[in-house]
Amino acid sequence: MDPTALEPAADFHADQLQAELTDSGFTSVTVLDQVESTNVWLADQVRQTGGTDLSAVVTGFQSAGKGRLDRHWFTPPGVALTFSVACTPRTAAGVPWPVEYVPWLTLLMAHSVTRAVRGTARVPAVIKWPNDVLVDSRKLCGVLATLINHPGSSVPSAVVGAGLNVSQRHLPIPTATSLRLEAGNDAAVPDRQTLLTEILREFARCYHLVSQDPGAALGPGGDMRAVLESELDTLGRRVALHLPGSTVPEQAVAEGLGTSGELIVRGDQRTARALSAGDVVHVRPAPGAARTASEQCALDDVARITAGERA
The missing domain is CATH 2.30.30.100 (SH3 type barrels.)
Incomplete structure (x- = not known):
């Protein structure tokens, strides 16, 4: 079912999302028709439970979204992908991630969005430090992380949210864009559930990889660090x-x-x-x-993929 102003989350199916993401380690995926902020909603859930690992919430309409430095942003119902993920970062040995590596969660989410939109919509997205995803210098997605400390526990949780412009045909500022505007037609734009599934799978893969040994993955010469640096415009x-x-x-x-x-x-x-x-x-x-070389590489990569599909 397509989203409408009355049912902006009609294209999401919680049971299917949960089934598709269980193998990635997600314990729950909640679908909300409308909420003020997915980050605030999920952070409240995490505080009540005392910490969880890999749960998510997605909404059809976020009425009071915030970005970095308390900047406010608004999108009409049913046209953006707005979601948050909660995790309590521990290593494979069960100890908390070293505190210096927790801020990398923002870049891990930006990377996951970048990979998903490149793979599903063939859009040459790149990361802009510290928390945006761009296409040809226009903002496609923003990411915001919140750290949650639990009384009596040394293991903090984190909530990482993202707002991705999907089907907008018009945006209020020229420095913003959407997948619909970049792809050029509706048929080339994946549905929001497909996008969400691909993003969360990639985030979980990166999260588990880093959790094996955060220092080896994100320290100097680390494989995950190298991937993130290669995508940073x-x-x-x-x-x-x-x-x-x-x-x-x-x-x-x-x-x-x-x-x-x-x-x-x-x-x-x-x-x-x-x-x-x-x-x-x-x-x-x-x-x-x-x-930059990273953006040019992304453009060249997408051009090669597109050319191969048309051949």
């Missing part, structure tokens, strides 16, 4: 840093990622420093900065 280019309290952007070269996924930048004085997501208001390409 921000790296290797000159960027304009919009910092809190400053009206003049500072320019620097984005060189890599730090221990906790911070952005390592080097300014004109040749001094390198690490910036966390809370240290910046915006990180944007500096005027005249060329497309």
